[in-house]
Amino acid sequence: MKKIVVVGGGFAGLNFVKELSKYDGFQITLVDRNNYHFFPPLLYQVASGFIEASNISYPFRRLFQKKANLRFHMGALLEVMPEKQYIKTSTGELPYDILVIASGTRTNYFGMENVAREAWPMKTINDALNLRNHILMSMEKAVRAQTVEEKNQALNIVIAGGGPTGVEISGMLAELGRYIAAKEYPEIQNFQGHIHLIDAGPSLLSTMSKKAQTEAQKVLSHLGVLIQTGVSVKDYQDGTVILSNGEKIRSEVLIWTSGVVANHIEGLPHLVTGRGKRIVTDAFNCVEGYKNIYAIGDISILNTDPAFPDGHPQLAQVAIQQGKLLARNLKNLASGKNLNPFRYNDKGSMAIISKFKAVADLRHFSMKGYFAWLIWLFIHIIPLIGYRNKAKLAFNWFWSFINNNPTLRLIIRPGKISETPLTANEGHAQDPEIVH
Ligand SMILES: Cc1cc2nc3c(=O)[nH]c(=O)nc-3n(C[C@H](O)[C@H](O)[C@H](O)COP(=O)(O)OP(=O)(O)OC[C@H]3O[C@@H](n4cnc5c(N)ncnc54)[C@H](O)[C@@H]3O)c2cc1C
Incomplete structure (x- = not known):
């Protein structure tokens, strides 16, 4: 069984694991700093008290209930160790045969x-x-x-x-x-x-x-x-x-x-980054300079799609389509078949x-x-x-x-600051972390 570790359970990572888990021969571990997947396009409705956070979020473990080859590991990626084929997370180390980086972007304040x-x-x-x-x-x-x-x-x-x-x-x-x-x-x-x-x-x-x-x-x-x-x-x-x-x-x-900027990945000295610090990959989402590390979704950029010579927009559909294609390509790779290059189907x-x-x-x-x-x-x-x-x-x-009268205008401010999020660039200086 090939050990596949995927960092990030957003649109790209989640669609990748869902597709790959259909095939035998892979033991897949999804790593995320949260224990849930969420839907960013509707965040603004949560922020304005129009809908509940739980309307647009779903726990990974629930999603993986019936998947024997799929595991979840809660933790934040700290470093990749490519020589040892391990990743270090805030909650332990994990070995991999193939690593897929799908950890997205963070807010860009342009140095202000x-x-x-x-x-x-x-x-x-x-x-x-x-x-x-x-x-x-x-x-x-x-x-x-x-x-x-x-x-x-x-x-x-x-x-x-x-x-x-x-x-x-x-x-x-x-x-x-x-x-x-x-x-x-x-x-x-x-x-x-x-x-x-x-x-x-x-x-x-x-x-x-x-x-x-x-x-x-x-x-x-x-x-x-x-x-x-x-x-x-x-x-x-x-x-x-x-x-x-x-x-x-x-x-x-x-x-x-x-604006956003790609999340930085520690431990990959040969990494080439492009616009928005996105990781440059080839047409099959393989990270330049590495044979068994792939990057998909917002964190990656590829310039090999003739319709998008400057790279794709950072959109949900790009991430979803890249996740699904990479899963099919890894399956093809394992069975000696040809790989298909990524072409975005813009809807x-x-x-x-x-x-x-x-x-x-x-x-x-x-x-x-x-x-x-x-x-x-x-x-x-x-x-x-x-x-x-x-x-x-x-x-x-x-x-x-x-x-015209949503009723979610609740100010919930628990006194005890939670230990999550696991990275420093989240939360807010003025407010305690909200546990919902
Ligand atoms: C407010 C908002 C509205 C949007 N609206 C639209 C829209 O209407 N239409 C559209 O097409 N696109 C929209 N987008 C863009 C779209 O959400 C992204 O293109 C898409 O989410 C990218 O998917 P991804 O999987 O690459 O990254 P993400 O969805 O960002 O997922 C990244 C995952 O990685 C995890 N992660 C991050 N860092 C670490 C770490 N160090 N360790 C472990 N896990 C980590 C995160 O918890 C997250 O689960 C919107 C984005 C935002 C923020």
Whole structure:
């Protein structure tokens, strides 16, 4: 039995192990710092209290229940030891014949220390729950504030990054402010906090069509979101966000969705990295310089797909397709068959902007509005793991959309700081780790 160790149970790692576990001849161990898989596209709905974290997460051990050749090891990868064919994790060492690295990316603060310390990222379930708490705490602070200036500062929200995540959370927070704050916070009814959406590029949703960009700008402006493009966040000091055009915005909440950088892998001296510090691989996802180490998903980049000479976008579908293909290729390798190079089958991209409004760039055409929103809902329910999660999410959405009143606005702040996460770059300096 070949020992396959996979680091990271996101879209890439999980699809890889699910596919490979269908074949005999492999003993597979999935290593992850969390004991669950989660669905990042809906993190912003957890952060805004619209759905529960458990709606979009699923425990690995439950998934592996009936798989005799699949094991789970909870721990954070610390180092690869290629000469010994071992990896060192925060919870022990593991031997491998073949190593698959699928540990994704982390938030990129572009070297801005104050921003890294004080802003609120949106990469993990912990981030989303921390942000939810912080927004709710800021609203309570606004209620207690004595001066208009203090109230506005507590209510202002700045979102850095006008990609799909920034657009989606801006729209959702604007709607929650409109429908819920007015009903539940009588003390601040007359104080209008502002949602500022800042993007360094020339337009929102820069990777999507012109039609999608114009629609996002129009719908968010209509909801009262103040949009600035061609401007970047330069610093965040003493509750003031400083922009590249010199403007200063007093705000307790800076949400950071501006970019990611590949997680660093210790112990691989021959590693070649490309754009965004991604690990360069050949057409079969084999890491350059190593014969039995592969990298898939967001952490990797390959330039051999003729349709994507500069590498693929960091998207769920790329990760899923790479995971499945690598599993089939390893099986082919073991049985002496030819390997297939990775070619991305681009199915398009979507973003939800507000209640009943979304934009979709599909392979041959773009669409916007209510129909695009319905497709968005459908597409985001299908890939969730577990029928219970799908049904719960569908019900939550149905209920929240019709009565405009999701009830998850709970501030849960356990006093004892948990030992997870296992790496230092998670959690937040200001808040204790949330155990949900
Ligand atoms: C907020 C948000 C919204 C998004 N929306 C969309 C969208 O709408 N559509 C879309 O196509 N894409 C979207 N993406 C991008 C998409 O989620 C990624 O492209 C995809 O998750 C990449 O999959 P992956 O398996 O490579 O990495 P990930 O999904 O990031 O998985 C990495 C895994 O590795 C684990 N890990 C990390 N470091 C270690 C370590 N040291 N040791 C052990 N385990 C480790 C993590 O816990 C995680 O389980 C979004 C991303 C975010 C953050």
